[in-house]
Amino acid sequence: MILTAVCISVLLFSAIAGTQLLNLGRANPYIWVGDVPPDANTKPPAITIVYPENNTGYPANNLTINFNVKLLPSPTASHPKIYTVYYKTSWQNDSVTVYQWSYHVLDNPYDDDPELTEFSHKLNLTSIPEGNHNITIQATEHGTYLYAKSDYGPFGYNTFSITGSSSISFTIDTTPPTETKPESFPTTPMVASVASIVVVSAALAFYFKKRKR
Numbered sequence: 001m002i003l004t005a006v007c008i009s010v011l012l013f014s015a016i017a018g019t020q021l022l023n024l025g026r027a028n029p030y031i032w033v034g035d036v037p038p039d040a041n042t043k044p045p046a047i048t049i050v051y052p053e054n055n056t057g058y059p060a061n062n063l064t065i066n067f068n069v070k071l072l073p074s075p076t077a078s079h080p081k082i083y084t085v086y087y088k089t090s091w092q093n094d095s096v097t098v099y100q101w102s103y104h105v106l107d108n109p110y111d112d113d114p115e116l117t118e119f120s121h122k123l124n125l126t127s128i129p130e131g132n133h134n135i136t137i138q139a140t141e142h143g144t145y146l147y148a149k150s151d152y153g154p155f156g157y158n159t160f161s162i163t164g165s166s167s168i169s170f171t172i173d174t175t176p177p178t179e180t181k182p183e184s185f186p187t188t189p190m191v192a193s194v195a196s197i198v199v200v201s202a203a204l205a206f207y208f209k210k211r212k213r
Contacts, residue, residue: 031155031156031157032156032157032158032159033147033156033157033158034158034159035158035159035160035161036145036158036159036160037160038160038161038162039076039145039160041074041075041076041077042074042076042077042143042160042162043072043074043162044072044141044162044163044164044165045069045070045071045072045082045139045140045141045162045163045164046069046070046071046072046164047067047068047069047137047138047139047164047165047166048067048068048070048166049065049066049067049137049166049168050066050067050068051064051065051066052064052065052168052170053168054168054169054170055168055169055170056170056171057170057171057172057173058170058171058172058173059173059174060172060174061126061127061128061129061130061172061174062124062125062126062127062128063125063128063170063172064122064123064124064125065087065122065123065125065135065137066120066121066122066123067120067121067123067137067166068118068119068120069082069085069118069119069120069121069137069139069164070117070118070119071117071118071141074143076145077143077144077145077160078143078144078145078146078157079115079143079144080115080117080141080142080143081101081115081116081117081141081142081143082099082101082116082117082118082119082139082140082141083100083101083140083141083142083161084097084099084100084101084139084140085097085098085099085119085121085137085138085139085140086098086099086137086138087123087135087136087137087138088135088136088138089125089133089134089135089136090133090134090135091128091129091133095138098121098123099119099121101113101115101116101142119139128172129172130172130173130174130175131171131172132169132170132171133169133170133171133172134167134168134169134170135167135168135170136165136166136167137165137166137167138163138164138165139163139164139165140161140162140163141161141162141163141164142159142160142161143159143160143161144157144158144159144160145157145158145159145160
């Protein structure tokens, strides 16, 4: 009985020790130091609004916005990703988020969302009021700067975020164009004028003929 208990204890200890070593191997050796501003090598995300063109007019209260977001390369940033993408219109009070990166289980990095460096999207905007408007697309990038040494351990890292934006202006005008009618020819005044000329000419001819006699 004593030998059996000892064997069971050894097996349990080995299992616990193996689990701890496995968790230690999976642990992140880098320690977070804090948030920092982006350095000079890190540029904001590039946003290209494919459609519509800037300063254009549309005869309907709905419009489709097509745009692309792309992270620019940085020699110092590690694990850059698109964190949020949102837009703000001139006729709405609040910004609207169209993409949000998220992690699900803190202990499982493979359960996180993919770290996107490019993102394309279409917005179908409806019930746009009449008049001149603008829309701004904004995208925020998150990433890290790694350090070989830190005050908190052999490895450390800082996190940063940087936001880029792009805007267009357009006009909504659903009023149908006014049809211009062709001007009517003034027949009555013209006829009266011709008649007056004929009468005057006849009177002058009669006068000169009578005087010649």
